[in-house]
Amino acid sequence: MIRHLICSLAISLALTASVVGADGLAAPQGPVILTVSGQITHTNGDGVAEFDRVMLDALAQRTTTTATPWLEGVHDFQGPLGAAILDAVGAEGGTLQVTALNDYFALVPTQDFLDFDVILATAMDGNTLSVRDKGPLFLIYPFDENVDLYTEVYFGRSVWQITRITVQD
């Protein structure tokens, strides 16, 4: 029992070590998927926090099962909680500018990440999202859990092919 507990502790410490670097955030080892900039306290580059796939997978995950206006039927979306990412970068702004690969962007209130279990989905139905599948990151609100979210406001904030987040005032 105690050995089991020590084991868990060791793993979690190791995970934390892999994420937290000089400024509290480890440097990415693989290709960078997400770059967070702006008003953040934890960085691993020049005022930016860069994440590779492993780092994102190390954050607190969630699976959201929901229907969306863009895909047919209900799907399981998995990925790190938005709140976990904000936590990891020490975000201090009220608005997030979420930008896609094609330069589309939406302004998302930081509060959305705290109020709803918003995730940046990395996989759908167990398959990693490629750019062709609206990956690598797809901002998913839990529409089916909260019908109030099923409006254009949140559809607009549901950015896919996310590559960059800028934390603003």
Place this chain on the structure above:
Amino acid sequence: MWGKTARWLTTRAIGRVTSILIVVGVVLIVLTTYLFLGLRDRQNAIQESIREDAMWAVFQNHREASRLVEAILWAQAEPTPAALDAVSLSFDLIYSRITLLDSGVFEEKFSGSEDLQDHATQLQATILNLATTVDGLVGAPDAFVQALPYLLVTARDIQRQSNALVVATNERLGAERSADRKRKINDYGMLARIVAVTGLVFMVIMALQFLQLRVISVTQQQLRDLSIRHAQSAKAAKAANKAKSLFLATVSHEIRTPLNGIIGSIDLLMDSELTPEQARRSLTIRRSGHMLLDVINDILDFSNLDANGVTYLNAPVSLPELGAVLTDVFRYRVVDAHLFLEIQMPPFIVTTDDVRLRQVMLNLIGNAIKFTRAGGVTVRGTVRHDSILRVEVHDTGIGIPADQHDKLFLDFSQIDTLAARNSGGSGLGLAISKRIVTGMGGTIGVNSLPDQGSTFWFELPVTIVAPAKVEDAGVAVIPPPLTQKYDAEVLLVEDNAINREVAKALFERLGATVQTANNGQDAVDLLDVQTFDLVVMDLRMPVLDGLAATREIRRRGHTVTIVGLTANAFDEDRTQCMDAGMTAFFAKPVTRDKVGAILAEHGRPSTALQGRDLLDIQQLTSVLEDIGGEIYLDLLTQLDQHRDALVAMTNGSHPPAQDRAQDPNCDHILHSLKGASMTLGLRQVGIEAQAFRTASGTGPVGFDRLCQTLDSSVAAARVELQRITER
């Protein structure tokens, strides 16, 4: 104008129209709701936004295509790995949007989207085609560079196709928008019209309600006017009815007064010696008089009931006594009609209104006698369950057909038969009886068939108070002549000269000494100076009426017995008489029977001897043997001369009473009378004549008595003579 409107537009019609309009209004509201819900449905924001999204998506597609062209141009200019990656990424971005071009997507979003779908399918095919090429080039930079011209051509194809899709979608979107708008305008127009109609309907309803209020108001005003008019007519009718009742009462009274004279006179006449022819005619007069009296009484009773309703005064009544009284009342009529009357009443004293009960029984028995030619009338009373008195009056008369039974008890209704017409009557008797019996909480009815007699019956609620002594007067038999004489000094107060004379004669016939007064004031004055045994007082008189006079007499402290003569036997009169201080009262007309009843109750039976007791039979027999019947009769007749002389003294100018005995002339007459009487066996006359000669202080009253004794004695002697001669 409103009155005119109200005439054709009744509140009922308005109500009906309003109901219909309300139903229409409700239907319209339902329709409005339905339309509104439909509009809201069609206005589904999500659907619309998705359609907008589609536009956005195809536009984005076109933009990505342009960027792909740009990336390829960059790569051709400087074929670095980064530039090639950018081409690859740019293509991936286009590819990621391929799901939007899937078949069915546009169909879902745009109606009639076949051309859009064609464009999309074409574009999708081009992209998928390119994907195969690109997949083969990734990781092979040289081949990638060589393929760039081909990629550029294809990218430009994609750009052109996506542009065509954007234009087509935009066009489609515009068409959809305009169709939507048109539909919406249509729907809103429809909605507006329906709402307008609904509003109109409710405005009409309100107008109708307003109209109805006005109509109701007008109607109410009319009702008020009408009720005022009705009240006025009712008042007028009441006044007219009152006037009629008063007139009837007055006329009846005026008829009854002379009728009393006729009946009383005929009673007196029939007591005198009459030839058979005269006796028969007298009987006819008496019957007619009584019949007329019945009619008058009925009318008076009816108008009284009509004017005042029936009032009741319950008191213990002895049923056998009532039977006896009724037997007594009808005694002469029954005898005159050669019928029998048998009245059997149960031996109880019960609480009821005796006057009303008697009135009903008088009516029924009177009717029965009236309609019976032979046989008689049987009255049988029973008490059931200790609480219901049932009286049946059965006659052996002409009977009544069953279909006439209902009519019998109606006001002013007579059965139209020859017999009924011949029998006369007001037709009110049964109506009055019905009112009385019903008013007392009872029922009245008849069982009868033609030629089988009739049984009239009634039932009244009563309370048994005590058992009653059974009187032995239930069967009417020919009464003994009223031979009983009374000693009574009577003051008769009556304003009508004829009635006064008749009543005076009736009282005198029974031995009373009568003095008369023309009105109440005279009576009061007379009572102050003279003493009477009995005052008989009419109620209606000039100067001072009977009630006022009675009160005045009582006020002055006189305790003399006062008997009132009332017009009828109703409570009001009864109460008034007793309240005024009268001892008793009886209803007019004054008949021999009534006078006898009054004297029996309030007078003293005469001490004078009667019949054979007046005579010295032995002396009479011996004188008769000596002189024979004829001479005896002659002598008896001569006594009348003495009588006439005495009467002349009483009435004429003669000395005061105390001097009369000293009057030689008077003494002579008395002496002569005494001698003749004693010789002829008229002992009592002799004794009384001698008594006058020796006594002092005798007056005219005494002479009257002597004359009466003489009359009685002569009559008795004639009877005796007859008997002896027959033997």
